[in-house]
Amino acid sequence: MDRMSFIGQQIYDLRTDRVPRLTQRELAERAGVSVDLIQKLEQGRKATAKITTLTAIARALDVDLSALLSRRTFLEGVPDDGGLLALRRAITPVLDPAAPGGSVEELSTAVADGWRAYWSGDYKTLAGTLPQVIEGARAADARDQLAEAQQLASCVLVHLGHSDLSLIAVGKALEVVEDPLLRTAIVGTHSWVLLNQGRSDEASVLAVAEADAIEPRRKARAEEVSLWGNLLVTGATAAARDGRSDEARDLLRAAHGAAVRIGEDRNDYQTAFGVSQVVMQGVDVSVVAGDYVKALDTARRMPKRSQLPRAAQARHMTDVAHAHAKLGHFREAENLLTRIEQFAPQWIRYQVFVKAVLAEVLQRGRPTSKTRTLARRLGVG
Structure with a gap:
């Protein structure tokens, strides 16, 4: 067996550490994916897969998505x-x-x-x-x-x-x-936590229900519109991961209207929102759907003077690097991964998604010595 990726190793361990152990075919049938995909992930011929696919595999293994992502x-x-x-x-x-x-x-x-x-x-x-x-x-x-x-x-x-x-x-x-506005911000965090557990359906319902409950009136303060818009993009992200791409696009359109309404990037109650956030989540939704060309096209709309927090900017750059890698643009992906480490050196060490993108570049591209050195620093084989 080839050297596994992070995700492939987790799938193999979680599949085989059962009594009786699950076969690859049984896991594929439970998850609704092909046996070939499970084989490629476990054998290291694929470093990762779409989030919707990984969520289905995690559910079939009866674990949180975070456990699968190691x-x-x-x-x-x-x-x-x-x-x-x-x-x-x-x-x-x-x-x-x-x-x-x-x-x-x-x-x-x-x-x-x-x-x-x-x-x-x-x-x-x-x-x-x-x-x-x-x-x-x-x-x-x-x-x-x-x-x-x-x-x-x-x-x-x-x-x-x-x-x-x-x-x-x-x-x-x-x-x-x-504080009612702080409560709204915490509900957004609650939805995000559920999303990271792979509970995208619940995350979407929670975010959209709160957005409906607090929908701002015509003369609402900017912070009220901002927190409402953030719930919309959170709901869109969750809907996309739950396979409801049409709903995700509708929510993003509504969020874009809210962003234009406030006219600036804001961070009320440590909750980022504005045109930059809408673009960022638009890229994320396209990546989840596997439409990498659209993801890169959307990324070009990112304002040059984005006021997104550092970790959010680094996460956006990872999505863009992922899209480039999937399209075979390995030099562009490598350059972005190097920039991410320079930009957010502490953040990157905890991010499995970054490591999965880097592993794909190592497997499919012709990585430079700088990229191989980055891989060694992050413990990516």
Whole structure:
């Protein structure tokens, strides 16, 4: 057997570690895909597949999509204070918080600092500081600061592969939040967490239902329109992953109207929205559908002065690199992958999708020495 990709190894392990073990044919039949596809993934002749296909395979194996994508469940380094175990205790407390409650201003500053670390991919710092912020906000009965810290923890935990704990964290945030706009932002996070678990149907229903409930009036404030638009693009992304491409396009058209209405990229309540976000999700929807030519065409509409957060820009660049690789444009894909590491060096180390694109370039292209060096740094064979 050839050396497997990340995803191929996971499929093989999850298929064979059963009693009785599943055959490749049985797995293919359960997932509604071809035996040839399963064979190519397991043998390393394909590094990845469409998200809708991977979701079907994950469901057939009775696991979350995140398990199939082999995301990290540990940090690159061990923080001096806090850490994942401390974060779990803070999210699911049994005893009264040990940390003293800070002032609302101090807690708000700590949460804002946390979001800056998140958007740069500095999960180690967050794992070290978030437990104290959550415990401090709980001790001070600062409900919105507690909700936002738990929302932030939920986002970090998705990237570290702890999807169930992430879902608990966002649920607890919704239990305590008071600010109605912050609640809307957290509902968007809730939908995104479900999406990352492969529960795209539920993610879409949740986002669209919230969007319908808060649809802004004619004279609504820009932040209200922005949060509404973000729910629309989240719903579109989920619908695309659930195989409902027509609904995804309808939602994106409505989101584009909202983006034009506010006229700028915004990041209200750490929730990015604007024309840049609509373009980014339009590329994502086309990639999910396997229409890579359209994905690249849509990407050309990205505003030159996009105000998307750093991690979002890096994720968009990964989609574009993926489309180039699928079309055989390997030099373009390599150049983008190198730029992503330069642009978001901490973020990239936790991103399995980036590694899958890189693995495909290694397998199908003629990679440069720079690309091979990048692959070694990221642990991609």
